Amino acid sequence: PAMHVPGPGSPGPAAPLAGLLPPGARYATVDGLAPIPPLMRSEATFVERAVPKRREEFARGRAAARVALGELGLPPVPIHVGRERQPLWPPGIVGSITHCAELAWAVVAPAEGVTAIGVDVEPDRSLPEDVRLRVLDPTEALAVEEAVGRDTVGFGVKECVHKAIHPATGVWLDFHDVRVVPEPGEGALRALRVEPSHPALPESVLRLLAGLQIRWMAHGGLVFTSAWVLPAPGVAPRKA
Numbered sequence: 001p002a003m004h005v006p007g008p009g010s011p012g013p014a015a016p017l018a019g020l021l022p023p024g025a026r027y028a029t030v031d032g033l034a035p036i037p038p039l040m041r042s043e044a045t046f047v048e049r050a051v052p053k054r055r056e057e058f059a060r061g062r063a064a065a066r067v068a069l070g071e072l073g074l075p076p077v078p079i080h081v082g083r084e085r086q087p088l089w090p091p092g093i094v095g096s097i098t099h100c101a102e103l104a105w106a107v108v109a110p111a112e113g114v115t116a117i118g119v120d121v122e123p124d125r126s127l128p129e130d131v132r133l134r135v136l137d138p139t140e141a142l143a144v145e146e147a148v149g150r151d152t153v154g155f156g157v158k159e160c161v162h163k164a165i166h167p168a169t170g171v172w173l174d175f176h177d178v179r180v181v182p183e184p185g186e187g188a189l190r191a192l193r194v195e196p197s198h199p200a201l202p203e204s205v206l207r208l209l210a211g212l213q214i215r216w217m218a219h220g221g222l223v224f225t226s227a228w229v230l231p232a233p234g235v236a237p238r239k240a
Helices: 052-071 129-135 138-148 151-169 203-211
Strands: 002-005 026-031 093-099 103-110 116-123 178-182 192-196 213-219 222-229
Touching: 026 052, 052 093, 052 103, 093 151, 103 116, 103 222, 116 151, 129 151, 138 151, 138 178, 138 192, 151 178, 151 192, 151 203, 151 213, 151 222, 192 203, 192 213
Parallel strands: 002 026, 093 116
Antiparallel strands: 026 103, 093 103, 116 222, 178 192, 213 222
């Protein structure tokens, strides 16, 4: 199930994003041209000093998140911001919010069925040189671009990996703590994996990296990326 809140002149329904997500996940999107949704009072305090663009993207992301939570049968609740800017979800829920000027996208899932999840959306264009150097080493960037035709996918994957790993472990991953590796022959939705490149990543991070599923797609001038981990067989799910 999905919900798309379009804006004036919107090209239509959101991309078929369910194929990027694990079983049980729900999502919603809000178009960047849609009217700015109202924030709940306690949420507004987190962006009261932010520039207008940041406030607008924050509001659209929270609105999308509430629609997605509603798809799980949950009532509208404020989604606060943690100490390291991560969304704070209701008990028993994992999720992720991403936005660019064109779209906000929120994904949620029951923690009993999904251990960790992160999503990202970016304009479908090449990375600026300074960003590419900060995110991908030269060999990595070349391998990703040759494999999938877009270095933006490498950026999105690393954003998703951090968004999935950090809430689950408390470990802050830098861009170069993991390396994006093409998987030849796996098709567009399974063309990439990550492997650790930092010598001292905690065991909790290494376990999640080993179980990461990565998906991506280009649609409507945007690149959508996701990374998620399902509970290991025989392991009790994490209580979010």
